[in-house]
Amino acid sequence: MALIVQKFGGTSVADPRKIKAVAGRVMAYHDKGHRMIVVLSAMAGETNRFIDLAQQMQKMPDPREMDVILSSGEQVTVALFAMAIKEAGLDAISFLGDQVKISTDSMHTKARIKNIDTELIQKHLDEGKIVVVAGFQGVDENNDITTLGRGGSDTSAVALAAALKADYCEIFTDVEGVYTTDPNIYKAARKIDRISYDEMLELASLGAKVLDIRSVGFAKRYNVPIHVRSTFTDTKGTWVVKEDKEMEDMLVSGVTYNKNEARITIAKVPDTPGIASKIFWPISDAGIVVDMIIQNTRAGELTDMTFTVPKTDYDRAMELVEKIAQEIGAERVTGSRDIAKISIVGVGMRNHSGIATTMFQVLSNERINISMISTSEIKVSCVIDEKYTELAVRALHDAFALEMENVPDE
Ligand code: ASP
Ligand code: MG
Numbered sequence: 001m002a003l004i005v006q007k008f009g010g011t012s013v014a015d016p017r018k019i020k021a022v023a024g025r026v027m028a029y030h031d032k033g034h035r036m037i038v039v040l041s042a043m044a045g046e047t048n049r050f051i052d053l054a055q056q057m058q059k060m061p062d063p064r065e066m067d068v069i070l071s072s073g074e075q076v077t078v079a080l081f082a083m084a085i086k087e088a089g090l091d092a093i094s095f096l097g098d099q100v101k102i103s104t105d106s107m108h109t110k111a112r113i114k115n116i117d118t119e120l121i122q123k124h125l126d127e128g129k130i131v132v133v134a135g136f137q138g139v140d141e142n143n144d145i146t147t148l149g150r151g152g153s154d155t156s157a158v159a160l161a162a163a164l165k166a167d168y169c170e171i172f173t174d175v176e177g178v179y180t181t182d183p184n185i186y187k188a189a190r191k192i193d194r195i196s197y198d199e200m201l202e203l204a205s206l207g208a209k210v211l212d213i214r215s216v217g218f219a220k221r222y223n224v225p226i227h228v229r230s231t232f233t234d235t236k237g238t239w240v241v242k243e244d245k246e247m248e249d250m251l252v253s254g255v256t257y258n259k260n261e262a263r264i265t266i267a268k269v270p271d272t273p274g275i276a277s278k279i280f281w282p283i284s285d286a287g288i289v290v291d292m293i294i295q296n297t298r299a300g301e302l303t304d305m306t307f308t309v310p311k312t313d314y315d316r317a318m319e320l321v322e323k324i325a326q327e328i329g330a331e332r333v334t335g336s337r338d339i340a341k342i343s344i345v346g347v348g349m350r351n352h353s354g355i356a357t358t359m360f361q362v363l364s365n366e367r368i369n370i371s372m373i374s375t376s377e378i379k380v381s382c383v384i385d386e387k388y389t390e391l392a393v394r395a396l397h398d399a400f401a402l403e404m405e406n407v408p409d410e
Pocket of ligand 2 (some may be wrong): 009010152211212
């Protein structure tokens, strides 16, 4: 008998029929003797509809009022869900974030959970009920309703699992789990059985389609095992758990790509103390997030500085950098939108050498030029021409034998 938190996303509760199906699924767990807490999102499309409505009232909707409307989608699904359970003859009770209470800071529309009272939920679980909690919402010190940012229900579920010391948290969604790479790019992509929190955080771009990456940070901190899986099948999904020995034996667990960044190079920058801060202050001041940075060493007093920014900020960043370049007497600024960042991720990198070299070799065999490289403890990233993205992903996936069938453990 376990205490389980199950979270169902918007597509899983998109209409009354789906809500009944999901309720059936939860009841089957309850029948086996498990204590069940269910966290729900709003029906698919609802949150967008609310944002649209709000914008018809105010160009920049008041954040406090925005949260009052945004939180209402989840209020509908939890009540419908509890009704479905009752109709089927079991007992359930729904709660909103402020009833539970899920305390957050006051950053409306992107609040952070600070504390969760477990007493009320515990009491109703003890009475044999299925407890249904509205995801994505909380309440601040002033008793104002807050929401956690788009996709925040995953974090609600993991936070509840942490607070109640649940055995695990299952995130039900419309995909079967986390894959070794994007299956749309490479058919050989394989569903990963188990992956560590750190790998999941680094695989954000693959993982983002599956679960809200903020919830993984939470899970790691409180050591909550997460099982991401499909609502529409019974197949086992991907377990996101604490790192173990077995994982270290795998060299690479996934290959990701990111086409959302652009490259900017300032050529022949005077190589003097303070120059990097002169360049990057105005950029960060403008709220532009710089990702990779490399500075070359040239013979003499000049250097080149290359970095990446989100594609959507490229024009703004270019404008700023051209101004800065003039001020500091750099020779010229060039840039490109047509880049992609390819990354390999794996905790095995911590104690195996030569993985980065293999990556460079694989790209070179495909005659793909690398224009930037960055590494972290468990990740190597290369910036390449965008048009080679698919080729690079496939070649790396093959080279690290990621398509290999895992031995089924059930
Ligand atoms: N309903 C919210 C959204 O669409 C929260 C969630 O689904 O996790 O972003
Ligand atoms: Mg979601």
